[in-house]
Amino acid sequence: MHVETLAWVGGRPGFVRLIEQTLLPREEREVEIRTVDEMVDAIYRLAVRGAPAIGVAAAYGLLLGLQDQEFEDGADFLGRARESAARLGSARPTAVNLFWALDRMVARAERDQAAGKTSDELLAGLFEEAKNIHSEDAHQCRRMGEVGADLLRDGMSLLTHCNAGALATGGMGTALAPMYVAHERGLSLKVFADETRPLLQGARLTTWELQRAGIDVTLICDNAAATAMQQGKIDAVFVGSDRIARNGDVCNKIGTYGVAVLARQHGIPFYVVAPLSTFDPDIRSGKDIPIEERSPEEVTLGFGTRTAPEGVSVWNPAFDVTPADMVAGIVTEVGLIERPNLARVEEALRKGGRLPEAPTGT
């Protein structure tokens, strides 16, 4: 029902087919990616984007560099796998999921090589690992969708920001997954999509994928969200996240924090949907999350037209941090973390195996 952002086509050897997101919404085109260089380029120029989708793309990208090569032995295979991983990692050096997926792939090859497997067996192992990364992502998306859909009732009207949908994952998305599952369950929903300046992921991508799925979606300028809430048009907010601190503070696309403040003012629950892989247990609170500042041209020349005077100062933070106490709940693949705080986040992370079990006893 939702779009499929990327897929491995064929067996071994095969190739990756992905939706060319830079052309959306003006043109719907799929491209075939057959080499590591093509995948590096696709990730770099945001043809594929969204943390989970980038992880899947990178894992498949590693296969592309290895599948039709000859290797002297396992050590040779491993060396070339590491080399390809380094090239893929350079495509977006700040993307956590990119490195997580590549590390997992290389670790698998290392384990298999240490176990004395042949080059062909090493490749088979990586093929399995990449497929697992993809299917686990899709499975997690569906689980989040089911957990989140339990929060929805027929006729509700939701607001989302940026694009945390199928286009951003190897499955049905994060923030949009509850909408897809609720739609499957026959619930009628109305979704308002913030256009999400400066890069307009809401306008370009969220409206496109929801429209294709037959979900009622209305585009608004970010500026209109407050008035939508004031007029009673919004029952709940669902957003994704790029990183969540151990105390539940949520880093996400710029504008998310403002939406959270507005939601609180109007008594509207603000939900975050993110897999446990988004949590960073090493970061105690949002204060420790560095906020990337991006190019002024995203604001002043965003659509090929100059919209501000030459030489004007621009402040263009790419992300913001919403304090945990403004979050009604974080929807994860292991369940809902209600009113998140340090203890509740740690409990969920333990449940999902991302933290060791707490010592028992007194």
Next chain:
Amino acid sequence: MHVETLAWVGGRPGFVRLIEQTLLPREEREVEIRTVDEMVDAIYRLAVRGAPAIGVAAAYGLLLGLQDQEFEDGADFLGRARESAARLGSARPTAVNLFWALDRMVARAERDQAAGKTSDELLAGLFEEAKNIHSEDAHQCRRMGEVGADLLRDGMSLLTHCNAGALATGGMGTALAPMYVAHERGLSLKVFADETRPLLQGARLTTWELQRAGIDVTLICDNAAATAMQQGKIDAVFVGSDRIARNGDVCNKIGTYGVAVLARQHGIPFYVVAPLSTFDPDIRSGKDIPIEERSPEEVTLGFGTRTAPEGVSVWNPAFDVTPADMVAGIVTEVGLIERPNLARVEEALRKGGRLPEAPTGT
């Protein structure tokens, strides 16, 4: 120091010179307006915009249609004045100031005609009236600037939304007037300008006029205002208004209400700057102000490039209403209305002659 949006050039006959705002910020060009039709066109296509500036432009526009004509008598003059006023009024039928200025001009001609003046004397009277409308506007802007500047201290950092500056008035603006006066007084200020989607008046116009005046201005996406406040970058908010209800509820460009909510959340004072002519004593509260919804294309094709899928639903309200209890003060030409409410607004309106004096005594 600030730009001059429009001016009457020469005596009688003369013409209007105005900044062609549709070309800003890419091109700085002034155009000469010599006929009623040219003025209707300039107002219609937003070459001149902003409620006070439109009023001045319309008053001058009426002169353009009368100054080089022959008239049989005063009645003939009056008939043609009314005809020109009707054409000018059709340029933006929802602009209150347009009709206010035209009504004032026609009323002057009616008074003078009733007093038996000649056509030439009637024209002289209208010339004086138009000049008065312009100079009163400029004077009110300066008074608001002085009242507002008294709220500012050296080193403060301000946020503004949309363009309520010199470009929108016949003087130094409304929301930006306190900044110009404070700058004259030698105060160092930092101004953040919301770009103000969908029409980007902040990006295109506010940054342009503040930059020209040598005031430190930084452009942000509307989405970044919340984070600017969270990081302590904003000391006060100054915005203009399109209409203010008798109870102090403020109608202004879409996004203003959201900024007010954010300001309250962060303990930042939210000021509105508007002349008494912006108040509508017949409107009891903001609930009674109709909100214009504008074309979807402003959102989906705003930059000349399609930024959302064909056929997507769009909700594009042009204005919003900020409740009076979120407003720290309204700066007017008769002083500051602190924490506005019905009684305080009525007091200011009486002071400015917009309401009759209250009955005295018990």
